[in-house]
Amino acid sequence: xxxxxxxxxxxxxxxxxxxxxxxxxxxxxxxxxxxxxxxxxxxxxxxxxxxxxxxxxxxxxxxxxxxxxxxxxxxxxxxxxxxxxxxxxxxxxxxxxxxxxxxxxxxxxxxxxxxxxxxxxxxxxxxxxxxxxxxxxxxxxxxxxxxxxxxxxxxxxxxxxxxxxxxxxxxxxxxxxxxxxxxxxxxxxxxxxxxxxxxxxxxxxxxxxxxxxxxxxxxxxxxxxxxxxxxxxxxxxxxxxxxxxxxxxxxxxxxxxxxxxxxxxxxxxxxxxxxxxxxxxxxxxxxxxxxxxxxxxxxxxxxxxxxxxxxxxxxxxxxxxxxxxxxxxxxxxxxxxxxxxxxxxxx
Ligand code: UT7
Numbered sequence: 001x002x003x004x005x006x007x008x009x010x011x012x013x014x015x016x017x018x019x020x021x022x023x024x025x026x027x028x029x030x031x032x033x034x035x036x037x038x039x040x041x042x043x044x045x046x047x048x049x050x051x052x053x054x055x056x057x058x059x060x061x062x063x064x065x066x067x068x069x070x071x072x073x074x075x076x077x078x079x080x081x082x083x084x085x086x087x088x089x090x091x092x093x094x095x096x097x098x099x100x101x102x103x104x105x106x107x108x109x110x111x112x113x114x115x116x117x118x119x120x121x122x123x124x125x126x127x128x129x130x131x132x133x134x135x136x137x138x139x140x141x142x143x144x145x146x147x148x149x150x151x152x153x154x155x156x157x158x159x160x161x162x163x164x165x166x167x168x169x170x171x172x173x174x175x176x177x178x179x180x181x182x183x184x185x186x187x188x189x190x191x192x193x194x195x196x197x198x199x200x201x202x203x204x205x206x207x208x209x210x211x212x213x214x215x216x217x218x219x220x221x222x223x224x225x226x227x228x229x230x231x232x233x234x235x236x237x238x239x240x241x242x243x244x245x246x247x248x249x250x251x252x253x254x255x256x257x258x259x260x261x262x263x264x265x266x267x268x269x270x271x272x273x274x275x276x277x278x279x280x281x282x283x284x285x286x287x288x289x290x291x292x293x294x295x296x297x298x299x300x301x302x303x304x305x306x307x308x309x310x311x312x313x314x315x316x317x318x319x320x321x322x323x324x325x326x327x328x329x330x331x332x333x334x335x336x337x338x339x340x341x342x343x344x345x346x347x
Contacts, residue, residue: 005176012064041258
């Protein structure tokens with residue numbers, strides 16, 4: 001019998017209906033489809049419709065994940081939401097999600113930018129490993145379009161809105177989170193941040209006039225950081241798991257820029273077809289990026305029971321987070337089906 005670990009037993013996703021194409025962005029800022037595709041690999045992204053908010057998107061993904069795991073909301077022991085684009089500054093999204101789902105458990109939010117969901121996965125895994133909880137819902141949701149400056153071509157082309165969720169349950173059959181690495185380099189925080197609207201520069205007419213309530217990014221610095229961390233973190237977590245990057249069945253990198261993934265693949269000497277990529281459809285969905293790719297990899301049959309995956313995220317902080325996760329029996333034989341998902345009413 002192996003150590004008690006957290007197995008993925010349910011999964012679900014939600015993307016807004018509204019597609020924002022590169023051609024549409026070219027009407028808004030001085031850019032074009034050729035530049036965006038050649039520099040990033042992104043062809044389109046989703047942005048919120050009128051009816052979408054952070055809570056509703058999180059609940060849609062979570063409801064599907066619960067249906068696949070065949071769990072009721074009242075059976076969840078803990079909800080962890082990874083998010084940096086909350087509906088309200090206070091309280092954080094997890095409480096709204098808990099209430100809207102009809103769950104009665106504790107809930108908290110992790111704000112670690114694009115690394116948030118892997119931080120949340122690793123945190124949730126600790127509660128399961130210790131035996132404190134059995135059924136944990138881990139959601140990544142981002143309505144990041146609200147923080148984008150659609151006059152800044154260096155940021156607005158990159159990001160999109162989405163949500164994805166998994167259910168974690170204990171197993172002793174060898175599946176689960178095998179190794180992880182979490183990291184922070186706050187000395188580089190100003191390379192990707194929202195300078196206004198917090199306590200240092202509270203919302204004011206000046207902040208709004210200077211557009212400081214929107215995301216600012218030093219793309220080249222983040223790019224260099226991302227390439228370094230993606231390769232190094234993948235090497236570290238696979239070594240800790242007693243395997244190699246080349247032996248992973250599927251690598252799920254943060255979906256920020258195809259060139260970042262290609263550079264890491266070259267550095268690690270691993271073929272690109274080991275990497276799961278869906279950023280051409282969604283852009284960078286921040287904390288939803290890794291779980292959205294994970295859910296699509298499962299739904300497309302790229303991942304099956306017994307497979308080993310390495311996930312690595314990087315972003316605002318600057319932060320990074322990686323985990324090696326072994327898929328259990330539920331990946332190929334889930335207890336439930338997404339068709340049973342019953343949407344809660346979000347108040
Ligand atoms: O979760 C982490 C989130 N962030 C990231 O992962 C971002 C990492 N960085 C990147 O992905 C890339 O740095 C970008 C895609 C943001 C930019 O690509 P780049 O190849 O590093 O371009 P650059 O910043 O060196 O800019 C090259 C040129 C500049 O023009 P000049 O100065 O050479 O005339 C930019 O003004 O491209 C220009 N440019 C654009 N042109 C057309 C910047 N954005 C655009 C645009 N369309 N959207």
